Amino acid sequence: MAEIESKKQLIKENIRAYNDFPKPGIVFRDVFSILQNPELFSILRELLTFSAKSFEVKPDVIVGLDSRGFLFATLVALDLQVPFVPIRKKGKLPGPTKAASYTLEYGTDALEISTDAIGKGQNALIIDDLLGTGGTLQTACNLVKEVGGNISGCLLVIELKELNGKSKINYPVQSLVQY
Numbered sequence: 001m002a003e004i005e006s007k008k009q010l011i012k013e014n015i016r017a018y019n020d021f022p023k024p025g026i027v028f029r030d031v032f033s034i035l036q037n038p039e040l041f042s043i044l045r046e047l048l049t050f051s052a053k054s055f056e057v058k059p060d061v062i063v064g065l066d067s068r069g070f071l072f073a074t075l076v077a078l079d080l081q082v083p084f085v086p087i088r089k090k091g092k093l094p095g096p097t098k099a100a101s102y103t104l105e106y107g108t109d110a111l112e113i114s115t116d117a118i119g120k121g122q123n124a125l126i127i128d129d130l131l132g133t134g135g136t137l138q139t140a141c142n143l144v145k146e147v148g149g150n151i152s153g154c155l156l157v158i159e160l161k162e163l164n165g166k167s168k169i170n171y172p173v174q175s176l177v178q179y
């Protein structure tokens, strides 16, 4: 466990922060700084998969959120050998879909899921890079439920504590690093 905590600390120290991006007053936490270093990216993958295995309800599918969430959700889906399901920004998915709009730290957007992507009663673990206000994750949870899935939980690389996004989510939430 001490080893896990020190690996989380290493990831935290290496996520670069940019002030006033993309708008004045926002501190942008750039998870791509980890991906530029294969050693750190491998450690992050190991931490995510370790956390994904720790949820009480084991996931049947991994749901990743467009776009940065895909970078991590696909790795975990492979490690767990379960299907990967994308939730995309509106207008990008073919076939029948369900959509919902939401607000985020610096704008508004809409998300979409394929109606047949998750079997009725299947357990989904939702993975994204960052939890801010929680609007994105809350919308993703609603979409998974709408197409008949259950939610094992939600896993984030980064949690911005002061935005209190966790309070919007009625499912188990784990984040690897917090600011």
Ligand SMILES: O=P(O)(O)OC[C@H]1O[C@H](OP(=O)(O)OP(=O)(O)O)[C@H](O)[C@@H]1O
Pocket: 065, 066, 067, 068, 069, 103, 104, 105, 109, 128, 129, 130, 131, 132, 133, 134, 135, 136, 137, 165
């Ligand atoms: O908790 P919230 O306040 O809703 O914010 C978190 C979301 O904002 C960012 O996504 P963004 O929409 O910028 O998309 P990207 O991953 O394509 O950069 C981030 O990747 C999360 O998905």
Ligand SMILES: Nc1ncnc2[nH]cnc12
Pocket: 026, 027, 028, 029, 030, 104, 105, 106, 130, 132, 160
């Ligand atoms: N502060 C932030 N840094 C990086 N990505 C974000 N997405 C939403 N808020 C963010």
